[in-house]
Amino acid sequence: MNTLSISIISLIISLFSSSTSVSQNHLVDSAPICTTPQKHIVEIKQLKFIPDYIEVNKGDTITFINNDYVDHDVTEEKTKKWSSSLMKKGSKWSMVAKEDADYYCTLHVIMKGKIRIKK
Amino acid sequence: MKKHVTSKLGLLLTAICFLATSSLFAQEVPQLNDTEIAHVGVVANQIDISYAEIAKKKSKNKEVINFAETMMRDHKSVIEQATALVTKLGVSPQDNTVSQSLLDGAEKTKKILNGLSARKFDKAYIDNEVTYHKAVIDALNNLLIKQSSNTELREFLQAIVPALETHLKHAEMVQKSFK
Numbered sequence: 001m002n003t004l005s006i007s008i009i010s011l012i013i014s015l016f017s018s019s020t021s022v023s024q025n026h027l028v029d030s031a032p033i034c035t036t037p038q039k040h041i042v043e044i045k046q047l048k049f050i051p052d053y054i055e056v057n058k059g060d061t062i063t064f065i066n067n068d069y070v071d072h073d074v075t076e077e078k079t080k081k082w083s084s085s086l087m088k089k090g091s092k093w094s095m096v097a098k099e100d101a102d103y104y105c106t107l108h109v110i111m112k113g114k115i116r117i118k119k
Numbered sequence: 120m121k122k123h124v125t126s127k128l129g130l131l132l133t134a135i136c137f138l139a140t141s142s143l144f145a146q147e148v149p150q151l152n153d154t155e156i157a158h159v160g161v162v163a164n165q166i167d168i169s170y171a172e173i174a175k176k177k178s179k180n181k182e183v184i185n186f187a188e189t190m191m192r193d194h195k196s197v198i199e200q201a202t203a204l205v206t207k208l209g210v211s212p213q214d215n216t217v218s219q220s221l222l223d224g225a226e227k228t229k230k231i232l233n234g235l236s237a238r239k240f241d242k243a244y245i246d247n248e249v250t251y252h253k254a255v256i257d258a259l260n261n262l263l264i265k266q267s268s269n270t271e272l273r274e275f276l277q278a279i280v281p282a283l284e285t286h287l288k289h290a291e292m293v294q295k296s297f298k
Binding site: 046047069071106107108111 | 185192196289
């Protein structure tokens with residue numbers, strides 16, 4: 001094995017080693033270690049919840065903002081266990097997500113959305 | 120027999136509503152300026168509020184009353200914003216043949232609705248709402264938006280369409296419960 005061959009092998013080992021290190025760091029960085037509750041926005045516009053499907057962690061806060069030109073509300077659909085009450089144009093309402101929920105606007109009953117808790 | 124009578128009433132209301140809006144789709148398409156378009160917009164909203172006011176008085180059906188209250192609230196909101204827009208633009212809505220045609224049709228429709236029993240009223244009111252919203256959406260898309268020359272007015276009219284489409288879907292959903 002001449003000097004050139006040894007250098008090439010060393011370079012390959014060095015690159016491989018470096019790549020593994022980056023990869024490991026990436027894995028550590030993206031691990032779900034964040035426990036701080038996150039904030040999410042759902043905009044109400046042109047009689048739609050945008051987005052109408054949202055995945056959040058339990059304990060995250062979801063803020064609904066009525067940017068429409070008519071009043072709305074945000075109400076849990078199955079048993080109406082929670083509701084924003086009437087939201088005037090430009091108003092906001094926040095809730096802490098505790099469980100999966102399907103919700104709708106009681107004023108415009110075809111306006112619907114879903115909250116899903118990440119597993 | 121009762122179903123037949125209710126069905127005939129529905130057809131009559133549909134015919135009146137069609138005649139009231141037919142001028143919008145006549146072979147000779149009416150040419151409207153922005154002040155006239157604004158007037159048609161306000162009148163169309165006022166008419167639906169007037170239908171909803173009758174529903175609030177006559178209906179005992181929770182879904183129908185909820186729908187009527189939404190129509191009153193939403194159409195009032197649209198009128199308020201249309202008024203704010205024309206004030207900003209410094210124009211006054213002008214009466215015109217299309218507005219008059221709508222108002223004439225609405226008077227006939229209200230007379231029929233007011234003469235119905237509560238039970239027959241619910242279906243007739245919702246059937247009329249379906250027909251009326253379809254006609255107004257068509258008028259907006261095929262006449263009012265196309266003919267409006269002011270950008271803000273055109274954008275305002277375009278922004279109303281999704282609300283009317285939602286009203287239409289809501290009315291169709293209530294309509295299904297009567298079949």
